[in-house]
Amino acid sequence: SAVISQKPSRDICQRGTSLTIQCQVDSQVTMMFWYRQQPGQSLTLIATANQGSEATYESGFVIDKFPISRPNLTFSTLTVSNMSPEDSSIYLCSVEVGDQGYEQYFGPGTRLTVT
Amino acid sequence: GIQVEQSPPDLILQEGANSTLRCNFSDSVNNLQWFHQNPWGQLINLFYIPSGTKQNGRLSATTVATERYSLLYISSSQTTDSGVYFCAVEPGAGGTSYGKLTFGQGTILTVHP
Numbered sequence: 001s002a003v004i005s006q007k008p009s010r011d012i013c014q015r016g017t018s019l020t021i022q023c024q025v026d027s028q029v030t031m032m033f034w035y036r037q038q039p040g041q042s043l044t045l046i047a048t049a050n051q052g053s054e055a056t057y058e059s060g061f062v063i064d065k066f067p068i069s070r071p072n073l074t075f076s077t078l079t080v081s082n083m084s085p086e087d088s089s090i091y092l093c094s095v096e097v098g099d100q101g102y103e104q105y106f107g108p109g110t111r112l113t114v115t
Numbered sequence: 116g117i118q119v120e121q122s123p124p125d126l127i128l129q130e131g132a133n134s135t136l137r138c139n140f141s142d143s144v145n146n147l148q149w150f151h152q153n154p155w156g157q158l159i160n161l162f163y164i165p166s167g168t169k170q171n172g173r174l175s176a177t178t179v180a181t182e183r184y185s186l187l188y189i190s191s192s193q194t195t196d197s198g199v200y201f202c203a204v205e206p207g208a209g210g211t212s213y214g215k216l217t218f219g220q221g222t223i224l225t226v227h228p
Contacts, residue, residue: 033214043201058215102145104148106157109156
């Protein structure tokens with residue numbers, strides 16, 4: 001398994017500002033993933049972050065809006081840039097651990113409200 | 116991309132009742148997981164089950180990969196079982212799909228005392 005922490009746990013931000021979310025995992029992992037969960041919706045993958053390379057973004061998500069850093073094998077950040085109320089969501093990071101196959105574990109999430 | 120459909124979308128039970136949640140997927144998968152999202156938003160791993168049957172206490176799950184569906188069984192439900200249950204799959208194509216989970220829309224379970 002994996003223990004994942006995220007900071008901040010929640011925040012209220014003003015329109016036009018940016019917020020950086022941190023994700024820390026208790027073991028070294030190759031890939032880290034960032035997901036968004038809009039209110040009342042399911043989870044959608046934003047991007048995949050590998051250490052030492054640029055993140056790979058899913059359709060509908062762009063680097064200018066969601067820049068990602070992956071400086072080492074236990075840490076990643078996601079920035080939500082130039083926020084609007086539509087960015088109000090829970091943002092979650094996850095990692096894949098090969099204890100029994102390739103099970104994914106999620107952090108507790110960052111609940112973001114944009115006013 | 117792969118499609119994941121969960122049913123029912125909502126389920127209301129009395130404490131002690133049993134239930135079955137279903138997850139249908141449109142293509143072969145390398146990974147299938149069931150999660151419970153609690154009221155605080157935390158996703159709790161229930162099962163990693165790309166095929167076969169597993170049991171953990173009052174919960175069990177079965178995935179029939181050849182028929183592209185998975186079932187989650189909850190027996191003797193408790194109020195603490197309330198929340199949203201998600202099925203998520205990783206497509207079996209590998210390559211650029213590696214590690215990427217596609218989630219179903221979830222089943223909202225409410226258990227009344």
